[in-house]
Amino acid sequence: MTKRGLTLLLVLLGAAGSLHGQVSFDRLVRAAQEPQNWLSYSGGYFSQRHSDLAQVTPENVKNLESAWIYQLSSLEPSSTRFEMTPLVVDGIMYIVQPPNDIIALDAVSGRPFWTYSYNPSLQARLCCGRVNRGLAIQGDRLFMGTIDGHMQAIDAKNGKLLWDKAVVRPEAGYSFSSAPLVVKDKVLMGPSGGEFGIRGFLAAFDVATGNEAWRFNLVPGPGEPGFHTWQGDSWKTGGAPIWLTGSYDPELNLTYWGVGNPGPGWNGDEREGDNLYTNSVVALDADTGKLKWHFQFSPHDEFDYDAVQIPVLVDGMWQGQPRKLMYFANRNGYFYVLDRATGQFLSGKPFVEVDWASGLDPKSGRPIRVPGKAPSAAPGTLIFPGNQGGTNWYSPSYSPRTGLFYIPTWANYSTLFVRDKAEYVEGRRFGGGAWRFPVPGIRSGQGGYSWAKPEEGYGAVRAIDPMTGALKWEYKMSDLTWAGILTTASNVLFSGGAEGHFYALDARTGALLWKTQLGAVIRSGPMTYAVNGKQHVTVAAGSALFSFKLRE
Amino acid sequence: MLGVLILGVALAQGPTVDGPPPNGAQLYEANCSECHGLEGDGVPNVDLGHGRFRRATTDLELVSIILRGIPNTAMPPSNFTEGQALAIVRFLREKGSRAVFSAGDAANGRALFTGKGNCVSCHRVNGIGARVGPDLSEIGRLRHSTDLERAIADPDATVLPSNRFVRAVTREGETVIGRLLNQDTFIVQLIDAKEQLRSLVRANLRAFTFMDKSPMPSYRDKLSSKEMVDVVSYLGSLRGGGTK
Numbered sequence: 079m080t081k082r083g084l085t086l087l088l089v090l091l092g093a094a095g096s097l098h099g100q101v102s103f104d105r106l107v108r109a110a111q112e113p114q115n116w117l118s119y120s121g122g123y124f125s126q127r128h129s130d131l132a133q134v135t136p137e138n139v140k141n142l143e144s145a146w147i148y149q150l151s152s153l154e155p156s157s158t159r160f161e162m163t164p165l166v167v168d169g170i171m172y173i174v175q176p177p178n179d180i181i182a183l184d185a186v187s188g189r190p191f192w193t194y195s196y197n198p199s200l201q202a203r204l205c206c207g208r209v210n211r212g213l214a215i216q217g218d219r220l221f222m223g224t225i226d227g228h229m230q231a232i233d234a235k236n237g238k239l240l241w242d243k244a245v246v247r248p249e250a251g252y253s254f255s256s257a258p259l260v261v262k263d264k265v266l267m268g269p270s271g272g273e274f275g276i277r278g279f280l281a282a283f284d285v286a287t288g289n290e291a292w293r294f295n296l297v298p299g300p301g302e303p304g305f306h307t308w309q310g311d312s313w314k315t316g317g318a319p320i321w322l323t324g325s326y327d328p329e330l331n332l333t334y335w336g337v338g339n340p341g342p343g344w345n346g347d348e349r350e351g352d353n354l355y356t357n358s359v360v361a362l363d364a365d366t367g368k369l370k371w372h373f374q375f376s377p378h379d380e381f382d383y384d385a386v387q388i389p390v391l392v393d394g395m396w397q398g399q400p401r402k403l404m405y406f407a408n409r410n411g412y413f414y415v416l417d418r419a420t421g422q423f424l425s426g427k428p429f430v431e432v433d434w435a436s437g438l439d440p441k442s443g444r445p446i447r448v449p450g451k452a453p454s455a456a457p458g459t460l461i462f463p464g465n466q467g468g469t470n471w472y473s474p475s476y477s478p479r480t481g482l483f484y485i486p487t488w489a490n491y492s493t494l495f496v497r498d499k500a501e502y503v504e505g506r507r508f509g510g511g512a513w514r515f516p517v518p519g520i521r522s523g524q525g526g527y528s529w530a531k532p533e534e535g536y537g538a539v540r541a542i543d544p545m546t547g548a549l550k551w552e553y554k555m556s557d558l559t560w561a562g563i564l565t566t567a568s569n570v571l572f573s574g575g576a577e578g579h580f581y582a583l584d585a586r587t588g589a590l591l592w593k594t595q596l597g598a599v600i601r602s603g604p605m606t607y608a609v610n611g612k613q614h615v616t617v618a619a620g621s622a623l624f625s626f627k628l629r630e
Numbered sequence: 631m632l633g634v635l636i637l638g639v640a641l642a643q644g645p646t647v648d649g650p651p652p653n654g655a656q657l658y659e660a661n662c663s664e665c666h667g668l669e670g671d672g673v674p675n676v677d678l679g680h681g682r683f684r685r686a687t688t689d690l691e692l693v694s695i696i697l698r699g700i701p702n703t704a705m706p707p708s709n710f711t712e713g714q715a716l717a718i719v720r721f722l723r724e725k726g727s728r729a730v731f732s733a734g735d736a737a738n739g740r741a742l743f744t745g746k747g748n749c750v751s752c753h754r755v756n757g758i759g760a761r762v763g764p765d766l767s768e769i770g771r772l773r774h775s776t777d778l779e780r781a782i783a784d785p786d787a788t789v790l791p792s793n794r795f796v797r798a799v800t801r802e803g804e805t806v807i808g809r810l811l812n813q814d815t816f817i818v819q820l821i822d823a824k825e826q827l828r829s830l831v832r833a834n835l836r837a838f839t840f841m842d843k844s845p846m847p848s849y850r851d852k853l854s855s856k857e858m859v860d861v862v863s864y865l866g867s868l869r870g871g872g873t874k
Contacts, residue, residue, distance in 0.1 A: 498656065
């Protein structure tokens with residue numbers, strides 16, 4: 079080989095290394111520098127679901143058109159929820175077809191390269207559908223948690239299984255539904271199953287072998303800090319699931335995870351105490367799993383107010399000082415700002431109607447409960463926000479451009495909370511009650527029928543000033559929303575709702591810029607990527623994945 | 631097959647454990663209602679509330695579904711005892727047959743329905759009558775006789791969301807009153823007084839309101855108590871499947 083030829087080869091290899099190389103930890107840390115890719119569930123370790131792509135602007139967004147639609151070919155019925163956010167790495171998109179098939183698609187054409195099929199055990203039992211919310215990637219390996227409690231690594235080039243670890247027992251109600259998070263050489267994951275009396279944890283698995291590197295018990299056992307917050311043996315069935323992906327701060331080497339509800343959910347009689355670390359956010363050392371701090375939003379919860387929402391990390395100013403902040407819009411109706419280095423409570427303001435608490439303690443952030451606002455015997459107690467919360471698992475977004483925080487919101491929303499007996503039987507629901515809408519039949523319209531009045535609850539995108547918690551603007555929908563929010567550097571906000579409309583708003587004002595009808599409920603968060611210099615915006619709805627780009 | 635036989639024996643014998651019999655309503659509420667809803671209509675295209683089941687006919691088949699789940703669907707297996715599963719099935723059966731026949735004269739009730747009461751000016755039964763109000767062809771399967779009697783005497787007391795009427799005024803000044811069929815952020819769909827299916831663009835409406843009261847008049851003073859019982863008896867006899 080001539081010297082010139084060698085140089086050319088090295089250049090090509092170099093180009094391959096930067097354009098089509100493996101997804102290193104360094105690339106994950108600097109994900110914002112390659113906005114053409116979408117390398118993790120929330121688009122980056124800070125989980126802002128914000129992209130620096132700016133080709134689609136408020137002026138030209140009306141020229142978006144369908145680039146392609148990928149219809150699922152799953153045997154699952156169409157009622158199955160398609161909740162995942164795709165990954166895109168150098169023009170290749172990786173999606174999960176419910177429950178646990180991985181498909182690699184050409185991100186330009188939507189044509190599949192390969193499919194990895196997995197048939198989970200029929201013992202898998204999930205509270206709310208056989209769902210999967212996505213994948214993680216490191217090197218050439220994709221990582222998936224399965225609904226029957228396996229962690230798996232799959233070769234991103236050919237869809238072949240690399241390792242498979244049975245981690246938890248599906249017959250006891252444990253499952254994996256969220257997208258894992260890769261930090262360095264570990265893939266982090268925790269189980270769902272808060273409705274089945276599991277004992278939750280977050281674990282780290284070696285990316286090469288799948289061997290468990292560490293585990294942090296989200297319900298402390300005897301001898302562990304926090305154990306005293308559980309009465310008797312209630313810790314054994316204390317819940318505390320993980321069912322949404324956490325965040326990571328490389329400078330602090332802390333990983334942050336929202337934790338779900340205690341068991342039994344609607345009856346706290348047999349679990350006196352705060353029930354740590356349910357309904358909390360925990361900050362763990364990413365290398366060891368050691369707890370650095372925790373903050374509990376809803377101690378001794380009886381309303382299913384999981385705190386699994388996305389911890390959004392922002393480096394910003396707080397009262398004139400630079401701070402490492404965490405923004406957290408909680409299912410319990412409050413928007414929180416925490417210091418993510420220490421866990422210090424900085425502020426908490428309701429972003430929806432709240433009547434279960436009269437406020438938060440200004441120092442500790444602990445809610446001040448309203449007497450009598452608790453589940454009771456049928457017909458139950460009417461409480462704002464209702465069981466599904468002021469927001470829930472649908473991703474919020476933070477835009478550094480506008481400085482606003484965007485929350486998929488259920489407004490004017492209440493339910494009746496009913497307390498009942500709870501008996502733990504392995505693998506069976508462990509709820510201790512139920513919930514219902516105050517108007518019978520208000521949300522039972524099947525197949526997309528809506529008869530609700532606005533005062534009976536509506537979906538909205540609410541933009542708040544995180545410094546004050548003040549509402550800056552609201553985009554109201556008629557029906558509720560299960561859709562996440564994406565913002566871009568060009569001040570375009572994408573979201574959707576239960577009506578099937580996928581739309582773009584001006585992130586500064588909330589003005590509707592563009593909409594299209596996808597024909598089914600949107601139960602996922604939009605994402606964006608670019609290939610060959612063309613920006614795409616992609617969202618899952620019904621049983622299909624839709625990718626849009628500007629008309630040429 | 632063996633499993634089915636064993637299950638059949640267990641069903642025939644009933645629960646074998648000591649203690650009070652399992653409470654199907656409680657078991658349903660605690661274990662099934664989060665997905666299926668308290669009225670059995672929480673899963674699209676699945677109706678557990680009216681005694682007719684898409685995938686099963688017999689109690690044995692229903693018990694089998696509850697115990698084993700439905701593969702590749704969101705319906706998981708469970709670890710109920712056969713007795714508990716059967717209690718849930720019986721609860722659902724009972725829920726589906728809650729209409730109680732009143733002791734009236736259904737034939738006279740029918741005559742009142744089509745004649746003096748003029749109910750057919752709004753309601754339709756087995757293809758006859760107007761479509762503006764709710765179709766009553768299956769109302770005997772869906773409602774208890776006491777609910778029917780209350781609805782006739784005091785129509786405003788409980789209006790189901792699916793029976794709500796709305797009033798819209800278009801930019802052109804047309805007032806449209808009808809039964810709301812569907813809505814979203816941008817449009818409102820209804821059936822108007824002329825039985826026309828209408829889709830109105832919200833942005834083109836000058837006014838849009840839900841009507842507080844039912845458009846149905848009270849028959850408390852229009853029917854004698856005997857006539858009321860007869861009409862309820864007729865409605866209770868409407869269980870679907872009619873042709874004309």
